[in-house]
Amino acid sequence: MSQKEKQVFALSGASCAGCVRKIESALESVPGVEDAKVNLAEKTLSVVGDVDQARCIKAVEDAGYGAKPARKDPRELREEQKAEDQRHYRQLLWRCAVALGLGIPLMAWGLITGEMSVTTPNEQLAWGAVGLLTLAVMVFCGGHFYTGGWKAFRHHNANMDTLIALGTAAAWLYSMMVVLAPGLLPEAARHVYFEASAMIIGLINLGQALEVRARGKTSAAVEKLLELQDTSALVLRDGEEVDIPLEEVQPGDRMRVRPGEKVPVDGVVRVGSSLVDESMLTGEPVPVKKVEGDSVSAGTLNKNGTLIFEAQKVGAETRLSQIIEMVRNAQNSRVPIARLADQISAIFVPTVMIIAVLAALVWFNIGPDPRAAHMLVVLTSVLIIACPCALGLATPMSVMVGVGKGAEHGVLIRNGKALQQASDLDTLVVDKTGTLTEGAPKLTDMETDLDKDRLLALLASLEAGSEHPLAEAIVQAAKEKELQLSEVEDFEAITAHGVRGNIAGKQVLLGNRKLLEREGVSEGDWPSRAKALAQQGRTAMYAAVDGKAVGVIAVADPIRDDAKAAVARLQKAGLTVQMLTGDNRATAEAVARQLNIDEVHADLQPEDKEKLVSQLQDKGKKVGMAGDGINDAPALARADVGFAIGGGTDVAIETADVTLMRSSLHGVADAIELSRATLRNIKQNLFGAFIYNTLGIPIAAGILYPVTGALLSPVIAGAAMAFSSVTVVSNANRLRLFRPTQTQGE
Amino acid sequence: MDLLVNIIGLLLIAAIVWWFWLAAKGNKQQSVSADEKLEILVNDGVYEPDRIRVSAGEETVLHFRREDASPCAEWVLFPDLEVSAQLALDQITEVTIPAADAGEYPFHCQMQMYRGTLVVE
Numbered sequence: 001m002s003q004k005e006k007q008v009f010a011l012s013g014a015s016c017a018g019c020v021r022k023i024e025s026a027l028e029s030v031p032g033v034e035d036a037k038v039n040l041a042e043k044t045l046s047v048v049g050d051v052d053q054a055r056c057i058k059a060v061e062d063a064g065y066g067a068k069p070a071r072k073d074p075r076e077l078r079e080e081q082k083a084e085d086q087r088h089y090r091q092l093l094w095r096c097a098v099a100l101g102l103g104i105p106l107m108a109w110g111l112i113t114g115e116m117s118v119t120t121p122n123e124q125l126a127w128g129a130v131g132l133l134t135l136a137v138m139v140f141c142g143g144h145f146y147t148g149g150w151k152a153f154r155h156h157n158a159n160m161d162t163l164i165a166l167g168t169a170a171a172w173l174y175s176m177m178v179v180l181a182p183g184l185l186p187e188a189a190r191h192v193y194f195e196a197s198a199m200i201i202g203l204i205n206l207g208q209a210l211e212v213r214a215r216g217k218t219s220a221a222v223e224k225l226l227e228l229q230d231t232s233a234l235v236l237r238d239g240e241e242v243d244i245p246l247e248e249v250q251p252g253d254r255m256r257v258r259p260g261e262k263v264p265v266d267g268v269v270r271v272g273s274s275l276v277d278e279s280m281l282t283g284e285p286v287p288v289k290k291v292e293g294d295s296v297s298a299g300t301l302n303k304n305g306t307l308i309f310e311a312q313k314v315g316a317e318t319r320l321s322q323i324i325e326m327v328r329n330a331q332n333s334r335v336p337i338a339r340l341a342d343q344i345s346a347i348f349v350p351t352v353m354i355i356a357v358l359a360a361l362v363w364f365n366i367g368p369d370p371r372a373a374h375m376l377v378v379l380t381s382v383l384i385i386a387c388p389c390a391l392g393l394a395t396p397m398s399v400m401v402g403v404g405k406g407a408e409h410g411v412l413i414r415n416g417k418a419l420q421q422a423s424d425l426d427t428l429v430v431d432k433t434g435t436l437t438e439g440a441p442k443l444t445d446m447e448t449d450l451d452k453d454r455l456l457a458l459l460a461s462l463e464a465g466s467e468h469p470l471a472e473a474i475v476q477a478a479k480e481k482e483l484q485l486s487e488v489e490d491f492e493a494i495t496a497h498g499v500r501g502n503i504a505g506k507q508v509l510l511g512n513r514k515l516l517e518r519e520g521v522s523e524g525d526w527p528s529r530a531k532a533l534a535q536q537g538r539t540a541m542y543a544a545v546d547g548k549a550v551g552v553i554a555v556a557d558p559i560r561d562d563a564k565a566a567v568a569r570l571q572k573a574g575l576t577v578q579m580l581t582g583d584n585r586a587t588a589e590a591v592a593r594q595l596n597i598d599e600v601h602a603d604l605q606p607e608d609k610e611k612l613v614s615q616l617q618d619k620g621k622k623v624g625m626a627g628d629g630i631n632d633a634p635a636l637a638r639a640d641v642g643f644a645i646g647g648g649t650d651v652a653i654e655t656a657d658v659t660l661m662r663s664s665l666h667g668v669a670d671a672i673e674l675s676r677a678t679l680r681n682i683k684q685n686l687f688g689a690f691i692y693n694t695l696g697i698p699i700a701a702g703i704l705y706p707v708t709g710a711l712l713s714p715v716i717a718g719a720a721m722a723f724s725s726v727t728v729v730s731n732a733n734r735l736r737l738f739r740p741t742q743t744q745g746e
Numbered sequence: 747m748d749l750l751v752n753i754i755g756l757l758l759i760a761a762i763v764w765w766f767w768l769a770a771k772g773n774k775q776q777s778v779s780a781d782e783k784l785e786i787l788v789n790d791g792v793y794e795p796d797r798i799r800v801s802a803g804e805e806t807v808l809h810f811r812r813e814d815a816s817p818c819a820e821w822v823l824f825p826d827l828e829v830s831a832q833l834a835l836d837q838i839t840e841v842t843i844p845a846a847d848a849g850e851y852p853f854h855c856q857m858q859m860y861r862g863t864l865v866v867e
Contacts, residue, residue, distance in 0.1 A: 087815070088817075153765075156769055157792060159860075211817070215817045329829075331830075332856065333825065333830070345858045346858075357755050357762070358759070360755065361751075361755040361756075392856070396856040396857070
């Protein structure tokens, strides 16, 4: 592959300045290299010029080093992270096992024998040995808490590591003081807490291991999207098929996709026809027929025919890549509801430290004996039970799962703010054309005294020269029936009336009532038929041949099959649905009646739509606007949430708050249901995290002591803390079970 | 003895307030200018350096080297700038920061245990 860009290679074996010179001079001999630079710190080689990748690698290898193209493929990154998570998971379990291996026997000893005090020199020796063993366990299994806590401290920062390090270190130091200088403490307080340090470290490692597992599942949706991307493609070069890595595919390459294979990049079909399953991108379950000239998207599945298509967008430019990028960004964006949690997290740890010291002082000053031991238990328990992670994880985990789930259903949510606002909407304004209707007028009715096909052939011949959208519907209907069209003579389009012309010696008229009046043609019985059609929301036109009205034909933009059900779903969700259209009131009202729409705004100019949205907002409504993303851009931008319906054009993906990959209003209902489910999940998590901390900390501080007569064991505090964050992540994972109501009903 | 313990306790509280809040604010003057060579190390619960200075109105590329395997360190988020990046372990990940107005923009991991500030001036 040749290209005139910068190429980056990952180097192996290079470790000194000498290697740098050697590699760089080896590259100078490669034809086309304009510049080659080694970055020793990153162990990368950057090559600029029209240069062959394989020759660069060969040159580096000949110089005695290794090189491979530096990959930043998100799928590979995710795979690496998964492997790393797995390794980390095993490491955490191992650490947990070692720490609990010491902690559990020690705790059992204490519970069974009750002998955890230090009174004799022998006990001093024995507990001293246990203390050193505990220290070894703390360093081996929990060393990262201490280094993390210390580093954060040096940066005037405090985090979860700080709390764990302080809590376990306090218990260990106190116990060592009991061992080394028991005389400093009253007899009742000469109790060791080595088991607490070991158990806490063990339990927190266990909690973190479970959290690693649970967190892996939160990105399942993005993984599914990443898996849609093939790693190689069959490219046609000089009439032969060559299997090349995906990143080497260039725009303009012709590629073959066989039945059952995935489309590797975005492109246009040049040869063949086939059904393509696009459900993974659009959520639309029915495969779409693709023929010459149709575009295909990377990641979609070719079902039954072989297609040859031309690559147009590759790499990060494909629709799939853009979707993945958007989903990943949205998954990590901020949700306004989390602001309070963010503010609390920022001051949480130092505040807990202060509470711990204050609680210890209270126990020292007014608590019962042994005061020193109670002080320590309270201090350790408060430090350990407080869980900033649960608070920090509450929102991001739910957003991660919720946004990912949306992508699975063809609903792309721009960010956390859009997600939250979509859950609050009470009014949905819908553009009629292309959203509630197909967007392409069709011939719906034809009533005539003549032969229907004959009249249609005459009218289509007449309209063939017209550019009016309604004319297109008539011509299309004739084409579908494979009718022969004739030449038109003396064609005339009469503004606001209709058209007129001579076909095969007959004078043909097509237009409204005014046209017949103007031409002096009697209407006959047709006006009553025309009126009936108009009441159904159709545009009726009169046809006359040789000065006699021969029938009416009606053209309408057909209502989408699923629009009525989608409107009903939205109304059930508590939204008022309003329709916007540039059509006349009679047509608009007819459509609205059929769909059971609450309110209709007809005869609108494009700029009126935006005004209408802001008027609704001024009345205190939370307004969502659904449109095709191109003509409605200002109104979509003005609305609290703009839903762009229409298969995810680039413009829509870039501007809309929510992009619906399939052209159905059900997508809006899905998005609203999902956003509500996600927000509910976030609230549960935040509530849980707040309640956990606001109840846990006072209990650890001994508030229940007057009732229970006992303090909370630091070991229980450790267990509670370890499992609080697992609970938050697991609750977020429940969102993975979300299913829109439409699917449930099917 | 009682008095001593109480004094130590109160001094500890004062030290916490001073070190984590008052001194932390004073420390804000020290920031490191982002250039091509600057590597932001992600390890042991902190970004090093954790205050990074960039020029206003210019796109900047930050280089993060993640050495902490825990999932917390996997993502770095700049919520105000709507930028987020997945950091590869033991590798440098380039994070492109779009041109921004002067001001301070916090960045952190998903859980907000890792924290840093991007100073745009």
